Amino acid sequence: MALEDYAGDMNMCCRCSACKFIPLQMVKGFKHANVCPSISRYNFHFFSAGGRLNLGVAGLEKGFNYTPWYLSSLYNCQQCGACDVSCKYGMDMEVLLPIQELRIKAVEDGHAHPALAKVVERMAKTGSMVPMEGAGRGDWAQGLGLKDANQEKVEVLYHVGCLTSFDEGFRQLAQATAQILTAAGVDFGILGQAETCCGGRAYEMGHKQDFLTQAQKSLEQIKATGAKTLVTSCAECYQAYKVLYDRFGLRDDHELKVLHITELMADLLSQGKLQPKKTLDLCVTYHDPCHLGRLGEPWIHWQGKKVPGDRFIFDPPKPYRRGGGGVYEPPRQVLHSLPGVVLTEMDRIKEYAWCAGSCGGVIDSNPEFAQWTAEQRLEEAKCTGADAIVSASPWAEKLLKTAAGNGQCHLGIYDVVELVAQAI
């Protein structure tokens, strides 16, 4: 659907400002009531979902004018979807989708963000979202004796992702994932050098066509392995394969099941195939990555027409994605299963979790804003009294670590996978 198709949704905005806050019943005090990093950092209403929707309405009526302020509003948004959840507590309307369309339109109109255009160009050229720095994709697996899914038939394909493959600090995450899958006796393999980017981040950056081209490449490789299940330890990749590929008709569950590693680990733990033994003695708090949580809610295919009359309703009725269908319990089940690990929750969790800052290309287009967003999350984590903040997204972990480095933060920062690998 194009921006024009969301005109009705955008006109539904009543400017109530609910999009700026967590669902109001969940406000637990003066602190941590905000949910949108963009408006929280930049304050003008046009940095909120409501403001952007109004700009969309005006643009459709009078034409789009790509001024510096407008572009700033457009690109200083993580597209984390928190606004969408908060609005849909009370309203029946799309919020995030038209905001994404505004960015896609800007790119189509020749107003791509220069930093993001470079990232997408690199992806198209190298198949990686991050600089490869002379390393090979499968270098992390050297000496581990893992199955090469290009050569051998496997039940499960482990998709590693760009950041985990190429960032030196994250290769151990891939190794830990492989260690866990091996320990649980999962028949899995990797694509190694042949793996390529899922393309999901290009979509969020507004480069829809580049995403679709990259997705085709990635899917062809995956299909060629014959694996029926794809598992990934990257929340962004999970959301791309699970939601975006389905949304654009590239994949269905019968053909290729997509799991995040936390879902698979929770399953393996419940079956007794994974048995954590070592006591870790750690009080942790869990950060719900946006792409695994609210943005990871399965896509709902629907087509319908607005029913004429007083209400914004459709025939057949439109089932809205409201954020509740994301992956929230599996990572928590995994943490609860680890001996000595105590989980304490932050104020903003699950569908109304505060973004860690990296989404929507902001980590590339405005690193200062991305880091500020992560700092807010660390501050919230500290309020719980936990020793560590645990996540399930290398992108979130990377940014949290950067933010912690600058702020003398005492918190440990881990991926769920790392803790499980330590415990088994």
Next chain:
Amino acid sequence: MALSKERFQAFADVVGEENICDDPTMMAAYFRTDFAAVIMPKDPSEVQAVVRLCNKFQLKFRPICTGWTGTFQPGSILLDLRRMNQIIEINEKNMYAVVEPYVTSAQLQAELFKRGLNTNMKGAGAQCSAMLRGHGHLDQSCGADDRNHLAVEWVTPTGELVKMGSWGAVGEWFCGDGPGPSLRSLVSSVVPPSTTPGVFTKVAMKLYHWPGPDKYALEGHSPRYTLREFPSNMMARYYSFPTLEKMWQAEIAIGEAEIALELMGFNAAMVAANITTCNEEEMAMFERLSKEVQGPGFFVIIAGDSPEDFAYKKKVLETIIAENDGQSLKTVEDPELEGILLTQCTRISASVRETFRPGGCFKSIPIMGQRDLTIRWAIGAGQAKLPLIEKGLIADDGGGFFGWGVEHGHLGKTEIFCKFSALNPVAWEEVTKWHREQSQRALEEKYFALTMAPEEEIETKIGPALSNYHVWWNKVLEALDPNGVVPDKGMSWLL
């Protein structure tokens, strides 16, 4: 309509360039109005400096807090008070909280619950400013309107900082009237212009006892949060009555007995809106509830300070209901739905689902007055909605209206909505016509004078009906605003 370079720089020197925007493209984000600029001051001294510049340049200005709604003039300056967002003080002993404009009711209430205190949640919703003057679900036990404003700090239209009440006299916030300057009449108008010209920078809000938990134990996901456990000292019920007279008598009796935390004269459509998560579910629920109710009704929450207090309140409530042939709605007795209504009404104040969800737009006639009189008017206004419902121009609520007594009294709020599609010009026209006709009827049949009206009607109709108060008001405004920087004769909003 951007500012000249010189003017832009003068404002930017006060607030910093990152806190002023005069890009005409971006003004559409704010109320779809062509403002000259949006400016975000961070404290009262910056507000004063900006206001003085508005006077110097003869630019009209209007402030907003969370900025839900309002009327705005193209070419004016919008003061977005978003950066003034601190709770200055919660005084538990003297039961008041001092807030800046961008503290939301949700934030303040969450802090108060921890201290066994509460604030009135205004009908505009918990996302709106805690300093908003207005009414809401908790009017029965938490006062309402300007009665909840204690001392106020106010920047006048010329940029003077006025500390009202005890804040001006002794540096304490406990009282809005003397021994310092008592300007309550300027800040408390309930007839047009409704609110005060200038900018409130801090307000002390009166607080009330909260007998509920320090936080609700909620589970589930948005949009359906449910209570893990219903508080043992609370109960929420919807009662319907065979006649309006019996409903009214029960409402009076409950008020006089001072037993209700909340009494909200919801119609069935509003109950349906609040307990459902989408339009389709709401319409089906409305149909179900319409068959279940025996007539008009209200929603009640009682809460006890002890098991004995709770038992007493429950017994009194049941006696009053029985004496007036009331019936409890079985649907609301379902513990899950009872919990949803309890938390929705006490925490959110329930506005968006029941107003904007249907079509994104609503028009309302809200009135404060003697309840039995305003109810009589509302019956007619509700009947006048029926043809619009039949034509499919407004959402079907059975011609319903709603209202409630304030502070356990006979005086209260009565209100009636028309909810319709923002994109339907015919609906807009017809609803506007309904609005005018029913407002006119209120005046002609001596029910009340409308509290919201176009400027010309203030001079020609409402003023003359209310002792020509507008003549006095115009003189006050002339003195307060010699340079004419207040738009619309002072009608400004605190949402």
